[in-house]
Amino acid sequence: MKQAAPYLAVGVACGALAVAFAGGGASHATISADASTNGLARFARAFQVVRDDYVEEPDPSKMVVGAINGMLASLDPHSTYLDAKALGDFQNVMKGEEFGGLGLEVMQEGGLVRVVSPIDETPAARAGMLSGDIITAIDDTPVQGLSLKEAVDKMRGPAKSSVKLTVQRANGPPRVFTIVREIIHVLPVRARLEGGGDLGYIRITQFNQQTFDGVQKAIARFKSDPGADKLKGYILDLRNNPGGLLTQSIEVVNAFVDHGEIVSTRGRSAEQQQEYYARGGYDLSQGKPLVVLINGGSASASEIVSGALQDLKRATLIGTRSFGKGSVQTVLPLGENGALKLTTARYYTPSGRSIQAKGIEPDIKVKETIPDDLKGKVDSKGEASLVGHLKNGEDEKTGSEAYVPPDPQKDAQLIAAIDLLHGSTAKAKDASGGDN
DSSP states (O other), rough: OEEEOOOTHHHHOOOOOOOOOOTHHHHHEEEEHHHHHIIIIHHHHHHHHHHSSSSSSOHHHHHHHHHHHHHHHHHHHHOOEEEEEHHHHHHHHTTTTOOOOOOOEEEEEEEEEEEEEEOOTTTHHHHHTTTTTEEEETTEESSTOOOHHHHHHHOOOOOOOOOEEEOOOTTTTTEEEEEEEEOOOOOEEEEEEEEETEHHHHEEOBBTTTHHHHHHHHHHIIIIITTTTOOEEEEEEEETTTOEEEEHHHHHHTTTOSSSEEEEEESSSSGOOOOEEOOOOTTTTTTTTTEEEEOOOOOOOTHHHHHHHTTTOEEEEEESSSOOEEEEEEEEGGGOOOOEEEEEEEEOOOOOOOTTTOOOOOOOEEEOOGGGGTSSSSSSOOOGGSTTTTOOOOOOOOOOOOOOOOSSOHHHHHHHHHHTTOHHHHHHHHTOOOOO
């Protein structure tokens, strides 16, 4: 399974994920004699010493899991170990199945848990949690010292039960959110008419196995209402979308183009050198004008989509710079013991751009009007701020605003998209500003 992202908590992990449940191959099973003689012998000796001499008899299985987690943590922020339960949860989320929780996409940062994005219309979103919030305690248990899985397990629970989250938002005082869990069914695609009824608005919150099907149904609906002859264009909203399945991002791009390269991946092994092209005759949009909305919470698979549509000159991008997660994770099974979610490749847009730790710059920069109580508190730090991130030269970029107004009438980026598709180019550009 190939992915491009963080951890879908209270769900599980997201990003640009490649599914590889066929399992390994010789390249994953071979260890050089040098490494075996030196590194593994040293590890075996350390394991034996701890097992024999620790003050209390340790659990060997926990020691092994801890060693695996430590090894992966030394690589990059997106490689992680999934035990059997976490792997099952992860697969369910990618399938779009229900789970009990809050509706947060989270990842670990500095020993704490950072919110990548609250999922639309879930308890966390309704409670007012925002992208960039740092969770420091769960039911008065400090997060520092917990693994990401342990923190996620604490946030999950049966529907109608409550959980208390202590949150640090920028430099403000800690805030406490008491949130009642619900059965979360992630609906990855929501659609409606905008601009007085002649523009098809499609919001993708996550790239799971149901995403392309949702886009396909939305476009079919718009062709019926208001009708293909009345429809002037599409708005594809990828703001605060943390990513998901690589295959789904490719299918979504192909819904708007019928030729050209969509994305390529490059890793150390031959199987990671891949190029993905659009299939002719699959452009469901029939070439109608397209605007894509992005912001600092748009990561991984959503950056694959926006980068491809930008490079192929198929869409105008409006908003602020994206997150900058340009790596692909592959789920490599370990039999009954779960799987490794391992960073195996970088991905590149059709023009050969790597957005790793840089993000995608919109064609038209439009900043939202931030409420006074949220100013300085809704920026996404971006991939470049993560400890241990894959480097990408000297020109790395930090994140940008990740705020989407709950009221569409006050959504400057959406309004700019409507103006552009209605032909008011100058008005849309006048809304731009700032360096984000």
